[in-house]
Amino acid sequence: MLRAEHLHKEFGSNVAVDDVTLSLREGELFGFLGPNGAGKTTTIRLMTGLLTPSSGRVWVGDADLQREPIAAKRLLGYVPDRPLVYEKLTGREFVRFMAALYELPKGAEAIAEKWFADFDLLDAADSLIATYSHGMKQKISLIGQLVHRPKVLLLDEPTVGLDPKGARTLRNALRQFCDEGLTILISTHLLPVAEMMCDRVGIMDKGRLIAQGTIPELQKVYQTDAGLEDLFLRLTDDGKGDASDWT
Amino acid sequence: MSDVRRAGRIVRWERIVAKRTFTTGSVRRVLGFVFIAIFFVSMALATVAPFFAGRESEGARNDFLFMLSLFGGAFLLYMQMLLMYNRIVIASSELLLTAPINGRTVLMARVAGGFRLSLLYAAAGLPLVIAYGMASHVLAVYYPLAVLFLVLESVMITALSLVIVMLLMVVLRRKISRDFLAVVSSVLAAAIFIAPRLFAFGRMGAAMSGQFWQGAAFYVLPFMWFARGLIALSGGAAVTVLYAVLSLLVTGASLALSLWIGQRSLHERLTRMTDEKDVQRRRKRRAAPARSPAGATLAAMDQTHAAVDRMQAPASPTRATMNEIQTAMDQTHAPGGQAWTTVKETQDAENSMQPLVSSARDRARTRWRIPAAVLAIGKKDLLRLKRTPGDLVSYLFPTIYLLYFLLQPSSSAGQSIIALVPLFLLVLTSTMGRIPIASFGIEGEQIWIYMQSPVTVNRLIGGKWLYSSIPTFLWWELLAILLGVLRAASHPLIGVLMVTGLWLVPSATALTLPFAVHGAAFKARRVGQRNVYVTRASGFYLLVLLPYLLVQSAAAAVASLPFLPLSLSLGWLTSGDPVWRVAIGLGVSLLLAVAASFVGWSMSTEAWRSKIVLLLQAGSLD
Structure with missing residues (x-):
């Protein structure tokens, strides 16, 4: 459903993303892990069309993101780490606005009412977003991205700023969306959460995707019984990313 | 260390930060210069043209000068109130407030830039001063004195705007939003500009005589002092000195009052205003109309039905497509987790209707x-x-x-x-x-x-x-x-x-x-x-x-x-x-x-x- 091939991005002399290739199946929940500055956000932005790659291609479904950006973007949803919302709109108005941007038929945003309830936003749905807390803005940003029924959803640190209940609701909702066929890529630092809910994970370090697969697959490749946290720390530790050192 | 020196240091650091934030290349600097030049030429055109239109009549010239003095003063007050608000309330003072610095020092550091800008506004009045001097055939000594007087009046109005903002901060027991201040300052400025005109409304139909602004009531308006001083100066009268002294007194008194208020309450007000944001947010959320989830969902479903109905009307879709939609809509009422799937199917069905719009x-x-x-x-x-x-x-x-x-x-x-x-x-x-x-x-x-x-x-x-x-x-x-x-x-x-x-x-x-x-x-x-x-x-x-x-x-x-x-x-x-x-x-x-x-x-x-x-x-x- 989402394919990236040999993605490469340079900012001046700095290589932010180096030859990243990955493919996500329909209904898959993919965890995108890596230390700060590893290039996760840049890769996600390349895959949402918010950055132009120096080289490499991205396909969303059958649409090439570079050649058919409009068709590809219709299938995409992206929730960045800092919520993108209009503070002078109410929650409902924002969702209606997003529905109109995707040119959905009038009334299509009604689907969002369920998520307003699920995310405890019903009481605040008619208040200006300026009065929302960071977590509430994060939730309304997510609802705004779900309203056009994307096929692929990319979330960059979505649980930052969410209270425990909100974080659990989000996790459950994401799992449920995947079960219903939505493909999700989630970038997170919460390794236990990634271990618990993701079908596969990818680990980035210094702009390169150094490992990807299910956790048992990674354990097999690197011949270890260590959990995801140990795997992550060993892989992203300088000079110790080579599996041969571990055996 | 005195408050003034502390404030001076803060200003210097903030200037370094500002310089690194707003970097400009040489091309942009040249373009900026050209733009400023055009702005001043336009201002000159706008202010000089009426003087030459009424150059034969001293009364008409003076009337226009009074009007511009009032308008310029009101406009400067409006701009400086917003600027002072930005500098005192909006600009992040959290770092300063955590340091052992009193409110007076923070205030002095913040308003320093506001006074620098008043000189820029004064520069916009230069064409007016020159045009008036030329039209009135004044002595050469008029020009430097008039420019000094113009600067003094600009600084006075800036000090007045500062004291108004400080008084508003103390008097209003709530956070002042920028919107609120913009409305207050514009209404105040409009009143300053319009009120004298309304007081003498009976004379509106009369030709401009130069006597219109001479009423005793207008002497107390500081915004008129610029025109009065300039007219007196063009005649070589010493009355200008009186207005200059008056302006200095008003400036000093305004600054002293502002600093006194700032010393007493700025620290406390700014801290409290930060807290009030959270309180206000909670209050607004509580005040939002409560909706029952069930009711909201039903209403939403009705909207979905309505949307599908609208889709049906112009397109005249086939029976089969309509049945698919109906089935999907029926499933929409299914509880809980199926909502995503069913609404998706509904919309897929709607999308499949697109080619039917064919007439x-x-x-x-x-x-x-x-x-x-x-x-x-x-x-x-x-x-x-x-x-x-x-x-x-x-x-x-x-x-x-x-x-x-x-x-x-x-x-x-x-x-x-x-x-x-x-x-x-x-x-x-x-x-x-x-x-x-x-x-x-x-x-x-x-x-x-x-x-x-x-x-x-x-x-x-x-x-x-x-x-x-x-x-x-x-x-x-x-x-x-x-x-x-x-x-x-x-x-x-x-x-x-x-x-x-x-x-x-x-x-x-x-x-x-x-x-x-x-x-x-x-x-x-x-x-x-x-x-x-x-x-x-x-x-x-x-x-x-x-x-x-x-x-x-x-x-x-x-x-x-x-x-x-x-x-x-x-x-x-x-x-x-x-x-x-x-x-x-x-x-x-x-x-x-x-x-x-x-x-x-x-x-x-x-x-x-x-x-x-x-x-x-x-x-x-x-």
Whole structure:
């Protein structure tokens, strides 16, 4: 459903993303892990069309993101780490606005009412977003991205700023969306959460995707019984990313 | 260490930070210089023209000087109140407040920049001082003294604005929003400008005599002291010294009072205001109408039904497709987790209906309908404008200024009206650029929403065009109606004005949009900091809009000459059949507008494409 091939991005002399290739199946929940500055956000932005790659291609479904950006973007949803919302709109108005941007038929945003309830936003749905807390803005940003029924959803640190209940609701909702066929890529630092809910994970370090697969697959490749946290720390530790050192 | 020295250090550090934040290249500096030069030339034109129009009459000259003194003072007060508010309340003081520094020091550091800016505003009054001196044939010694006096008056008004903001902070037991302050300051400034005129309303119909402003009531208005001092100075009178001493006293008293208030309460107020944000947020959330989840869901389902019904009507879909929709809608009522799947199916079914819209009439209707995305962008921005009174009141000053001139007694019309054309153009240009120029910048980092959604360039530009044209168009029409109501213009002239607005405003907006795109500052909005919507580059719109309006005014003049109370002889323009003149004038104006709209639209799309290439390459908004 989402394919990236040999993605490469340079900012001046700095290589932010180096030859990243990955493919996500329909209904898959993919965890995108890596230390700060590893290039996760840049890769996600390349895959949402918010950055132009120096080289490499991205396909969303059958649409090439570079050649058919409009068709590809219709299938995409992206929730960045800092919520993108209009503070002078109410929650409902924002969702209606997003529905109109995707040119959905009038009334299509009604689907969002369920998520307003699920995310405890019903009481605040008619208040200006300026009065929302960071977590509430994060939730309304997510609802705004779900309203056009994307096929692929990319979330960059979505649980930052969410209270425990909100974080659990989000996790459950994401799992449920995947079960219903939505493909999700989630970038997170919460390794236990990634271990618990993701079908596969990818680990980035210094702009390169150094490992990807299910956790048992990674354990097999690197011949270890260590959990995801140990795997992550060993892989992203300088000079110790080579599996041969571990055996 | 004394508070003054501490404040001085803070100012120096903040200046270093500002210098590194707003870096400018040499080309931009040169362009900035050219722009400032043009601004001052325009200001000179606007202020000098009336002096030369009424150079024969000392009374008319003095009246204009009083009016400008009052208007300039009111405008400076308005601007400085907002500036002081930005510096004292909006600018992040958290770091300073955590240090062992008292409120007085913070206040002194914050207001220092405000006083520096008052000198810039004073510079804008230089052409006025020079023109008045030349028209009054004064001695050479007048000029340096008058400039010093101008600076002193600017500083006094800045000090007054500071004390008003400080008093508001202390008196109001709530957080002062920028919008609230903008409304208060504009109403205050408008009252200062209009009230003296209203007090002497009985004399409105009389010719300007130079005696109008001499009433005792006007002596107490500090905003009049500049004109009084200048008039006295041109005659070599020592009365100017009295006004200078008075101004110094008012400045000193205002500063002392502000610092006294600041020392006592600024620290406490700023800290409390930070806390109040949370309290207000909780209060607003509690006040929001509670909705039962079940009720909301049912209402939502009704809306979905309605939407599907609407889809059915024009397209006449096949029975099979309708059955699919009905099945999907039935499933929508299924509980819990199936909602996502079922609504998705419903919408898939709706999407599959698209090819059924096939009749010629439907195709034409679809083609000529304004796309939903365009309407949504326009509506979103209009809602924002409505909820940001601070931006809306920016129309108030130009309106007052124009009305003031347009409501002059008929005896001063004629030649002086023609002389005021540059001034009108300046005001119109500034007003027409107000909303469009910030239309892209107000998006801030939310601009990514458009970039990640399937919105085409044309739809985005269309949405912004729609949004930018509507407020200015309404302003234009309202102004025309006001003129008609107040009988300052004949009804046919009002008609010409109103009709011209239909294309003049959208075309002027279109010409402004490329500069709005180019100068947009897509920066993250930060709580506790002043939002910057546009860079200085956007100000260059004046260079295009001013000549455009000049050409348009020539075309409009051809149409409106038959309705003006003028006895000018301008060849075929004032002779012959008025109907043809109106038709030709309006026709040329319309053609110009179409051409300008086309050019503006093309340049906007190109500017946007360049902008997104930059954004997509850099990935940064800053």
